[in-house]
Amino acid sequence: MxxxxxxxxxxxxxxxxxxxxxxxxxxxxxxxxxxxxxxxxxxxxxxxxxxxxxxxxxxxxxxxxxxxxxxxxxxxxxxxxxxxxxxxxxxxTGASVRQGCPDWLFLSDELTPYAQATENAAARAKIISQTASDLQKSGIRLVVAVVPDKTRIEESHLCGLHRPAAFANRVNDWVATLANNKVEVLNFTPTLAAMTGERYYRSDSHWNERGADLAAKTLAERLQTLKLVDKPATQPDPKAIQSNTTERSGDLMRVSNLEGLPAWMRPATEVTQVSKVAPVAVASDDLFGDAGLPTVALVGTSFSRAANFVPFLSQHLGAPVANLAKDGGDFDGAAYAYLNSKEFKTQPPKVVVWEVPERMLQKTLTASEKKWLASFASKT
Known part of the structure; x- marks a missing residue:
């Protein structure tokens, strides 16, 4: 029964x-x-x-x-x-995003170990080291700026998310490799780690304006210390930056497909500083014209296009900066495009800043990166 x-x-x-x-x-x-x-x-x-x-x-x-x-x-x-x-x-939150503490979202990429991680990082160090050497032959200095993971700097907001212990030294190890190859490199980790308060957006994968501004100031001071740029004759105009506090929905809300949900259902919309930064005066309407040719050209990722990082850098330098960074450009996209462009070949800058996020150091090499490495081998 x-x-x-x-x-x-x-x-x-x-x-x-x-x-x-x-x-x-x-x-x-x-x-x-x-x-x-x-x-x-x-x-x-x-x-x-x-x-x-x-x-x-x-x-x-x-x-x-x-x-x-x-x-x-x-x-x-x-x-x-x-x-x-x-x-x-x-x-x-989907495959690409992880939830930490309430209202804090993080990229899965920052928590994911990759096969051949050490070899991938070494290959990218080789690309930069060889590029620095090639630029030096033309009288152009390369300065590498490394942006640490949000999961590293905002570790206190992970609330149980596991960040592999193997990631602890990957920035320092990579920076040391570049330094041993005589590449000028700036690691933003100590600067951001020592800063109190939030340095990255809660619902975004990028630094917020507080973090971006301090990083920009640190980079400007390094360039000035190296005498690659002149110190500005005057202090930045305080009226050049107009800041307000407003609501802002980050890219991780869109990636996780939570942005369209009713406000009561999704993570709280972040209230943060959003600024308008006036451009530093330039003698020509054409940024790449003879009169307006910038001393510094920057290549990199969406970090250089987020939170007014480059406008802040320009204000701290007291000079315009050519921003050639690309959203979704990965490690090499912006650098390869610019260094092979007509603008670079005909009107090169004095300094190229290459911004690199930590989360890209150990990822699987892309076809374009392999092609770049192969081009070095063909020259030998």
Missing amino acids: SECFTFDPKKAGWTRFIPVAAFGVIMLGGFAVTQTSLRDVPEEKWEGIGNPRRLLEGEATRQFSAQLNDHFLLSKSFAKIERGVTWTIAGD
């Missing part, structure tokens, strides 16, 4: 039913969205869908699928429902 099922929370544990409940909510949400979406399909689009021949030949199914694809709000309404359910129940 079969036994009737009775739910005993002590034996089964009520948590076993969470996935079932979540699936049910998603299915009901999907059904509701499907009904709502298909109401907007014009009547002429359904013409002939009930024809027996079209049903047997599969034409009716394809017709229905076409209207569903055109009108079903899968990428919007249903995606928001699914994202809201998985975030609320399981704290799911």
Whole structure:
């Protein structure tokens, strides 16, 4: 005789039913969205869908699928429902983002070990060392600026996220390799680590304006100490920077697909400083014109395009800086594009600053990086 099922929370544990409940909510949400979406399909689009021949030949199914694809709000309404359910129940942020303390989000890349990590970092050090040597032959100095991981600097906000112990020395080791190869390198880690308060945005992968400004000041002072640039004759105009406190949604909110959720459901929108920084006066409208040729050109990643880092740097230098950084440019994208450009070949700067995020040091080499390494081998 079969036994009737009775739910005993002590034996089964009520948590076993969470996935079932979540699936049910998603299915009901999907059904509701499907009904709502298909109401907007014009009547002429359904013409002939009930024809027996079209049903047997599969034409009716394809017709229905076409209207569903055109009108079903899968990428919007249903995606928001699914994202809201998985975030609320399981704290799911997708594959690319991890949640730390409340309202703090981090890139998974900063917590991910890579195969052949040491070899990858050495290869990138070789690219920079060889590039520095080539530039030096043309009288151009290369200065490398290394940006530490958000998970390193804001470690107190990880709240249980695991950062591999092997990452502890990877910045210092890489910086030491460059220094041994006589490359001028600046590690922002000590500067940012010694700074009190938040230095990176909570819902963004980049430094905030406080961190970016201090890093820019540190870089300007290094360039001046090396006598690669002149010290400004006057102090920065305090009116050149107009700052306000406002709400700001970071890139990790978009990457995790949480940005579109209702405010009560998603992490709190960050209230932070956002500034307008006036450009330093230049004698020409053309940044690369003879009169306006900058002493410093900067290549790098979105860090150099975030939080007014380059405008702050320009203010601390008292001179314009050509910002050739690229969003999504990886380790080498901006550098390779600029150093092989007509602008660089015809009007080279005196100094090239190459900004490098820590999280890119050990990643698997890209095809373009392998090509760059191969070009060095072909010259020998």
